[in-house]
Amino acid sequence: MPQLRDSSNQGPGSEVPHSPQYESLKRIFGVETEYGVSVTGASKPCDPGQVAMMMFAPVLSRSRSTNTYLPNGSRLYLDVGSHPEYATAEACDPYDALVQDLAGEETMRRLVGQAQERLRRTHGAGATIHLYKNNVDSAGHSFGCHENYLVRRFVPLPVIKAQLLPFLITRQLFTGAGRVTGHGFEITQRAGFLDEAVSSSTTRSRPMVNTRDEPHADPYEFRRLHVIIGDSNRSQTSTMMKLATTHLVLCVIETAQRLGIPSGFEACAFRAPSAANKALSADLSARAATIELEDADAFRAGQRDFGSVIAPGGARDAGIGEDGFEHSGDRDGRAGLVSGLEVQYHYLAVVSRFMDEHGGQMASSLPRTECAAILADWRTTLDALARGDLRALQGRVDWIAKLLLIRRLKARDPDIPTARLRQIDMDYHDITNGSLYDSLLRHGVMRRVAGQAEVDRALNEPPADTRAALRGGFIAHALAAGAQFTCDWTHLTLKQPASAELTLLDPFDAHSDAGYTRLLARL
Amino acid sequence: MPQQFSQHYTSDQVSGQPEAQDGLRRRTTDSAQAESDALDAVLDDISSTLEHDAERYVASFVQKGGQ
Numbered sequence: 001m002p003q004l005r006d007s008s009n010q011g012p013g014s015e016v017p018h019s020p021q022y023e024s025l026k027r028i029f030g031v032e033t034e035y036g037v038s039v040t041g042a043s044k045p046c047d048p049g050q051v052a053m054m055m056f057a058p059v060l061s062r063s064r065s066t067n068t069y070l071p072n073g074s075r076l077y078l079d080v081g082s083h084p085e086y087a088t089a090e091a092c093d094p095y096d097a098l099v100q101d102l103a104g105e106e107t108m109r110r111l112v113g114q115a116q117e118r119l120r121r122t123h124g125a126g127a128t129i130h131l132y133k134n135n136v137d138s139a140g141h142s143f144g145c146h147e148n149y150l151v152r153r154f155v156p157l158p159v160i161k162a163q164l165l166p167f168l169i170t171r172q173l174f175t176g177a178g179r180v181t182g183h184g185f186e187i188t189q190r191a192g193f194l195d196e197a198v199s200s201s202t203t204r205s206r207p208m209v210n211t212r213d214e215p216h217a218d219p220y221e222f223r224r225l226h227v228i229i230g231d232s233n234r235s236q237t238s239t240m241m242k243l244a245t246t247h248l249v250l251c252v253i254e255t256a257q258r259l260g261i262p263s264g265f266e267a268c269a270f271r272a273p274s275a276a277n278k279a280l281s282a283d284l285s286a287r288a289a290t291i292e293l294e295d296a297d298a299f300r301a302g303q304r305d306f307g308s309v310i311a312p313g314g315a316r317d318a319g320i321g322e323d324g325f326e327h328s329g330d331r332d333g334r335a336g337l338v339s340g341l342e343v344q345y346h347y348l349a350v351v352s353r354f355m356d357e358h359g360g361q362m363a364s365s366l367p368r369t370e371c372a373a374i375l376a377d378w379r380t381t382l383d384a385l386a387r388g389d390l391r392a393l394q395g396r397v398d399w400i401a402k403l404l405l406i407r408r409l410k411a412r413d414p415d416i417p418t419a420r421l422r423q424i425d426m427d428y429h430d431i432t433n434g435s436l437y438d439s440l441l442r443h444g445v446m447r448r449v450a451g452q453a454e455v456d457r458a459l460n461e462p463p464a465d466t467r468a469a470l471r472g473g474f475i476a477h478a479l480a481a482g483a484q485f486t487c488d489w490t491h492l493t494l495k496q497p498a499s500a501e502l503t504l505l506d507p508f509d510a511h512s513d514a515g516y517t518r519l520l521a522r523l
Numbered sequence: 524m525p526q527q528f529s530q531h532y533t534s535d536q537v538s539g540q541p542e543a544q545d546g547l548r549r550r551t552t553d554s555a556q557a558e559s560d561a562l563d564a565v566l567d568d569i570s571s572t573l574e575h576d577a578e579r580y581v582a583s584f585v586q587k588g589g590q
Contacts, residue, residue, distance in 0.1 A: 038584035040574060048586050082586060132584065139585045373529040380528050391558055396528075408562040419577040426584060427573060439568040443561045 021508045022152065022221045025251045025358075025365035028090050028466065028507045029097040029243050030148035033232055034083040035108060035431075036132035043124030049082040051129055054115040055108075056084070062479075069487050071476040072460055073468030074104060083143050084108060084131070089468035090489075090507045093368040094243035096463045099450050101239060103458035105133065105431050112432045133232045134429035135189035136179065138422070142190050145232035147243065149225040150217055150507065151250060155257045157211055160225065163265035165209060167249050167347050168229050169277050170340035173286050174381045175242045177231035178399025180425040182418065185406065187399045189231045191281030208273065216489040217507050225250075229277070234429060234437050236449035237396035241381070244366075244374040249347060251365060252354045264306060264350035267298035268343060280340040284403065286385045289337040296336035299346070306349040308342070344382055351375060367465065395447035401440060402428055469510040474520065481523040498522040 037048040037055075053060075056078050059068050066078035073089030086104035091097040108131055116129045136142050151160070176187040208229035215224040227246070233239045249265075256263035270276045271292040279290035293299050302308075355362050355375060362371045384392040393400045406421055427434045440446035462472030474492045478485045484496035494500045502519050512520075574580045 036584060036586055038586075040580055040583050130584065137584045137586050138581045141585070141587055143586070370529075377528050391555070394558070405562055405565065408559065409566060412563075412566070417577065419581055420573075422581045423573060423577040424569070426581065427569065435569050435572040436565070439565045442568075443564050445558075445561050445565060 019218060019221060019506060019508070021506075025254065025361055026092060026508060027247050027250065027365065028092055028148070028150035028217070029094055029247070030088050030090060031097055031101050031104075031239070031243070032085060032087040032144075032146045032148070033101070033104060033133060034079055034085045034143040034145070036134060036137055036143065036429075037082060037084065038130045038132070038137075039119070039123075039127060040130065041124070041126035041128045042119070043127070046119070046123055046127070051115060051119065052078055052082040052084055054118055055111040055129075057118075058111065058114065069471060069475055070107070071462075071472050071479065072100070072103060072458055073462030073466075073472035073475075074100060074107075075489075076107070079143075084111070089462045089472065090466040091463050091468075092466050092508065093366045094240050094247065095368045095450070097243055098236060098239045099454050099458045100463065102236070102450055102455045106455065106459055109432055116432075128433050130426075130430045130434070131432045132426060132429045133234060133431050134177065134426070135232055138426075140192075144190075144228060145230050147227040147230055147246070149227070149246065149250060150215065150222045151211075151225045152254050152258070153219070153221050153223050155223075155254055157223075159253065159257065160211075161209065162269045163253050163263060164225075164246075164249060165273055166268040166270055166276075166343055167246070167265075168208060168227060169270070169273060169280060170291075170343045170347075171242065171245060172229075172231070172277075172280060173340055173344060173385055174393070174397050175231065175233065175238045176281070176397070176399040177233055177238075177429075178402040178425070180402075180406070180418070180421045185284060185399075185403055186281045187284065187286075188277070188281040190229075191278045208277075214489075218505050231398070232429065233398055234431075235396055235398045235401065235446065237447055238398055240369075240449055241374070241377065241396075244369060244371075245378055247366070248351045248355075248362075248371060248374065248378075251358075251362060252351055255354070255358065264302060264353070265347070267293070267295050267302045268346065269294040276340075283340075285388065287339050287341055287388070289339045289342075291338050291340060291343065293336060293338060296338070299338065303342075303346055303349075306346065306353060308346040308349040341382060341385055348375070348378055348382060352379075395445055398428075401446055405436075405440075463510075465510050467504050467507045467509055470504055470512060470516055473512070474516075477520055477523050483523045492519060494519060494522060 037051050039046045039048070039051055056066050056076075059076055060066060062068070067075070068077075069075050075087040077085040077087065079085045086108060088097055088100035088104060091100055112129050112131050116127065119127045119129065135144060172188050177189050179186045179189045208227070210226050210228070212224045212226050215222045217224070230242060233242065252263050253265065271294050276291040283290060352375060355371065359372075365371065381393060381396070384390075390400050390404060394404050395401070402425065406424065409416060409421070409424070424436060427436045437446065441448065462468035471487055471492065474485070474487065478494070483494060486493045486495070490504055492502045492504065500519055500522055502515055
């Protein structure tokens with residue numbers, strides 16, 4: 001466990017050794033999901049705040065707080081506006097984060113189950129609680145699914161903003177959850193609701209990326225990157241790819257910074273990220289050139305340098321093809337515009353070359369997931385989008401599954417009302433009483449990634465290879481002993497039968513040392 | 524011929540074997556028909572479970588925004 005360094009002897013020439021993970025490309029992942037709540041079929045009015053409190057009754061009775069940590073190391077929280085929230089325990093692999101996220105769904109499902117039983121005693125046998133893993137309610141209020149990545153401190157925030165944000169906006173081509181709007185369909189849930197690109201504040205504006213003051217790690221070594229721009233996914237592939245491809249890009253950025261060389265992402269910045277986000281979200285072809293770059297020439301030079309391939313066998317013709325791309329220099333003269341797909345291909349090409357050069361270090365950056373497999377699937381996904389082959393992605397990408405289902409529905413019933421489509425959109429995200437997503441799984445349309453046995457275990461067991469193991473172990477023992485305690489991401493605090501506290505600063509450290517053993521002994 | 528996706532991401536082949544649903548997706552009419560059939564089956568499933576009053580269902584979901 002790294003020692004906390006006294007700031008008085010910090011300096012550029014400091015000889016203080018870094019923690020092992022500071023020099024590696026390993027990463028801590030976290031997903032925080034805010035859920036939406038509604039009730040239908042009740043015999044009398046019932047507001048979501050009331051229902052959320054009912055959901056959390058078992059949590060409240062045990063911990064006297066609507067913010068509690070569970071034996072699997074995760075955090076359960078009742079958020080502002082009555083959005084129940086689940087934050088996954090620290091994982092050092094995207095697959096583990098996925099499993100924890102699915103355990104979060106099941107945890108929420110069970111809380112709703114007991115609340116619905118109680119509700120039916122007072123509000124009629126037909127009262128039905130819907131818990132939505134999505135990002136917008138029917139009135140346009142939005143709420144989030146946020147990712148956390150531990151990033152090495154030496155990467156300046158402006159660098160992250162410039163180099164990561166274009167990736168985060170365009171990855172929505174395969175991570176977007178889709179949304180039925182009043183007049184059509186969009187790829188993302190929240191393009192209409194996100195404004196500033198990067199900010200340290202989350203109060204009034206809605207930034208896409210920020211960093212948090214509390215890294216929940218050694219602040220001299222790491223910062224916690226908090227990504228706001230991301231939809232809540234039901235597709236397990238989307239959750240995996242969201243986390244894993246972002247990891248690959250962060251590895252490139254960190255290494256370039258460490259070595260003092262260009263990453264290859266320097267020229268990717270968008271002139272107007274919000275506008276780019278909206279344009280991408282509205283383009284169902286996934287190929288229209290609608291994004292304005294800060295420096296199109298530099299970007300094109302980068303594409304030549306890295307040989308960013310647009311499509312297999314596809315020539316980069318000027319002009320607008322039926323199933324091709326609109327390139328700069330086309331007949332409309334819209335020079336300097338790119339498609340989100342072109343941007344993604346560039347990120348892919350840069351990461352691909354990086355992995356050729358740093359394959360060994362990358363292979364050991366994730367304990368369970370193969371970076372090479374992620375890279376290959378990323379490429380296969382982009383190629384399918386380039387061909388317009390949505391069917392190939394139907395089982396992997398939420399917006400595509402929804403869109404193809406809606407198109408089939410409209411083909412069967414051209415007069416179907418929009419309200420029905422909006423209902424289907426919502427049902428897709430209803431993890432308690434929805435039927436659509438389960439049907440897609442059952443009929444082999446939507447693909448599973450995580451094993452059910454692992455998800456079941458993750459309900460009660462934290463990841464074994466991160467700090468979550470220590471937190472989870474403490475909580476489990478404390479509950480069994482009937483002790484009074486609190487904790488947060490970096491502290492374990494015993495109150496009764498003894499008063500003791502332990503600081504856990506290193507999220508990569510799952511080792512129960514003497515201090516931890518002593519704490520448990522006092523329960 | 525379209526490329527194939529990896530079957531799964533983990534090198535752990537023993538425990539927690541994911542239920543891999545896909546393999547090579549050949550662009551045959553049979554395959555396209557099967558996919559339509561699957562979507563039809565899904566739509567038939569939900570037609571009986573979706574609440575009848577769609578507008579009321581949609582309107583029931585209103586909450587203040589989150590952080």
